[in-house]
Amino acid sequence: GDSVTQMEGPVTLSEEAFLTINCTYTATGYPSLFWYVQYPGEGLQLLLKATKADDKGSNKGFEATYRKETTSFHLEKGSVQVSDSAVYFCALRVAGGGNKLTFGTGTQLKVEL
Amino acid sequence: NAGVTQTPKFQVLKTGQSMTLQCAQDMNHNSMYWYRQDPGMGLRLIYYSASEGTTDKGEVPNGYNVSRLNKREFSLRLESAAPSQTSVYFCASSGGGTTSYEQYFGPGTRLTVT
Numbered sequence: 001g002d003s004v005t006q007m008e009g010p011v012t013l014s015e016e017a018f019l020t021i022n023c024t025y026t027a028t029g030y031p032s033l034f035w036y037v038q039y040p041g042e043g044l045q046l047l048l049k050a051t052k053a054d055d056k057g058s059n060k061g062f063e064a065t066y067r068k069e070t071t072s073f074h075l076e077k078g079s080v081q082v083s084d085s086a087v088y089f090c091a092l093r094v095a096g097g098g099n100k101l102t103f104g105t106g107t108q109l110k111v112e113l
Numbered sequence: 114n115a116g117v118t119q120t121p122k123f124q125v126l127k128t129g130q131s132m133t134l135q136c137a138q139d140m141n142h143n144s145m146y147w148y149r150q151d152p153g154m155g156l157r158l159i160y161y162s163a164s165e166g167t168t169d170k171g172e173v174p175n176g177y178n179v180s181r182l183n184k185r186e187f188s189l190r191l192e193s194a195a196p197s198q199t200s201v202y203f204c205a206s207s208g209g210g211t212t213s214y215e216q217y218f219g220p221g222t223r224l225t226v227t
Contacts, residue, residue, distance in 0.1 A: 032214060043117075043203055043218035044156070089155060099144055099163075099207050099214045100171070105155040 002027045004090050006104035013080055013111050021075040021107045023064075023090035031092040033057075033066050033073040034101070038087045047075075047088070080111045114139050117219035119204050125225045126194040134189040134222050136204030143208030145187035146171075146216065147179060149200040156203065162187055194226045 007022040025031065032051045036044040048057035053068035062077045073090060090104040120135045138145065143164045148156040158171030162181040176198060178190045187206075191198060201223050205216040 034215075036218075041220075043220045044205075044216075045218070046215050049215070093214055099216070100146075100158060100161060101156075101216060103155040103157075105153055 002031070002092060002094055002102045004092055004102055004104035006088075006090050006107050009087075009106070009108040011107060011109050013109070015082055015111055015113055016079045017111075019075070019077040019080045019084075019109065021088055021090075021109070023073045023075065023104060025071050025073065025090075025092050027071075027092055027094055027102075029094050031094050033064070034091040034093070035062070035064055035073070035075050036089040036091060036103075038089065038106070040086070044089060080109070082111045082113060085109055085111045116140065117204055117206055117217050119202075119219040119222050121222060122220070123223050125227065126191075127227055128195060130194050131190065131192050132194065132224075133191075134202055134204075134224075135186070136188065136219060137186045138204075138206040138217070139185065140206060140217065141184070142206035142217075143184070144206060145181065146205040146207075147177075147187070147189045148203045148205065149173065149198075150203060150221075151200050159189065159202075191224075194224075196226045198224065199226045200224060 003026045034049045035047040037047045048059040050057040050066035056065045064075045087106045089106045091101045117138045146161040147159040160179040162168045165184045204219040207216045
């Protein structure tokens with residue numbers, strides 16, 4: 001079945017450090033890929049998406065490139081801020097079947113001054 | 114627009130009690146979903162409704178029932194709560210326009226079963 005694997009957290013960084021959160025997937029067909037972010041006490045919000053191979057999703061300084069050859073969708077940011085502290089979820093959607101999403105287990109990011 | 118709303122925000126139940134979690138969306142979305150979030154497990158799909166009048170099981174449906182009351186509302190019922198159902202429950206919706214596959218989430222219901 002479809003699955004998403006994310007790096008374990010928590011990831012602790014100093015402000016202005018470079019961030020990478022790894023995500024790899026297994027899917028039948030050609031999935032769309034997503035990164036969602038969950039701030040403390042809130043629901044998930046869509047951060048960025050990519051719908052086909054080599055697409056780059058970007059938002060709020062975060063980027064991720066859909067790599068079909070390595071089945072990966074790693075999240076990167078050049079300079080993190082304290083306000084980026086949250087839990088980040090990688091997810092995939094395979095067409096059909098009610099637009100269901102399959103989520104990774106989430107990676108907690110803590111950014112310190 | 115309020116987006117996706119959920120009630121209640123918090124609930125404590127005793128084992129064997131029943132309750133219904135309510136979810137409503139005002140975005141005219143066709144599809145709605147119920148997830149549970151547990152530490153180290155990510156989000157797991159309980160039930161979903163691809164369109165008004167249909168419901169289907171997700172990954173972890175045992176112990177739950179759902180009702181798609183109308184296009185706006187999708188409720189989740191625990192008939193006889195168990196401690197294993199202690200979790201945070203999220204409702205989501207999707208469908209409409211060019212972003213039809215993006216899911217929008219509610220703020221969650223934190224449920225404790227003692």
